[in-house]
Amino acid sequence: MLPTPSTSHVCFDRVYEPAEDSFLLLDTLSSPSESAFLHQRFGQNACVSDIAPLVLEVGVGSGVVLGFVAANARKIFGREDVLTLGTDINRFACQAASRTVETAIKDSASRTTFSDVINGDLASSLKPNAIDVFIFNPPYVPAELPDFTHHDSYNILPTGETRTTFDQDSYLLELSYAGGEDGMVVTNRMMEQMPELLSPARGVAYLLLCAQNKPEEVKQRVRNWGPGWCAETVGSSGNKAGWERLQIVRFWRITAQDTTQH
Amino acid sequence: MKLLTLNFLTCAIKSCKTSPASFPLHPRDAELEIVEADVNLAFLQNILPRLMWAELRTIASELGLPTLPEDIPEREALVEGRGEGEGEGEGGEQIPSQTAKDLHRVLLETCIQEGKLVCGNCGHEYAVKEGVANFLLPGHLV
Ligand SMILES: C[S@@+](CC[C@H](N)C(=O)[O-])C[C@H]1O[C@@H](n2cnc3c(N)ncnc32)[C@H](O)[C@@H]1O
């Protein structure tokens, strides 16, 4: 087991605390089968192996997942010239996650490079075709979306105050789990951006879904994006009678080069 | 935020993405801070093919930084004393050249702490506060 980044500086009253879903992502990304897949795609012998891969995590929260990837890139990808970038709609999460990733890199003596965490909606501020590895643990619970009308004021400390209010914290935490109908409203918006976002040559995405999100439908949708698109479940937890509560789906595109290699 | 990050960002407004003027975003009223970090030669070499050099030069000049060379440096130019038999330090590790150090300073050590990032297409201004850029659009979620 690879070490989990420290998040002891993070205030979990308003930033999502690492939970079963976060840990499922860590375990899946560092599992022997995913490391093998990622080494093949990004390691020494991969095509364009002398171009630094860009890892984007949307909705970084505490930064535990991005920090883990930054700290353990050598084991996960077989290289350390990896650049990590995050986004979150919650400004407090952006600040917390930056510190988590920087600390994780320092503590592990990893040679990866951290870019920044952007306060934004999903990946809307990112250049198309730029992302090699995409990670998203979305707000996936089927629960009404929060009322966004106060977002701007809830996203910063109240004027002249040094603390957030209770309503503000509740709102920010709601953002971290409430996913609207089927828990899929935010994820669906993200999926729409995905084909343009991922790098055509080696883009791969990891998305966490819960059973209510209808993962089989999600996978089918990806396969319908066009020739070469694949989607598979590569990690799961909470198995009960063949019914997985949480799972990680990997999306990727098989390029002409992959097929000639096999 | 680091200047390297600007290499990957564009205006968040959907209709701007197809317009070349939406990249790069132009820093305005920027307060810069130098945050020192170790030079990572292998990373610098492998990030070169991803850099939008002309745009990076524009950003550097808009920020009043020293002018970047007209052409993007070659990989080899980032290593000290190549070809003269003195490019190796202890344990055969390569030593970063001045070019590498300058590039490192611009991309990874020069941070925008406060200011705005302006889209050249629609003029929208994104605020940077305490080093965090805010790309949320009004009514973006509704
Ligand atoms: C389930 S939490 C996951 C946090 C962290 N990645 C982890 O695994 O522990 C979901 C995160 O997504 C963020 N989020 C929700 N909606 C978002 C949006 N539209 N754009 C960016 N981030 C969003 C929340 O603020 C929260 O930090």
Ligand SMILES: [Zn+2]
């Ligand atoms: Zn614009």
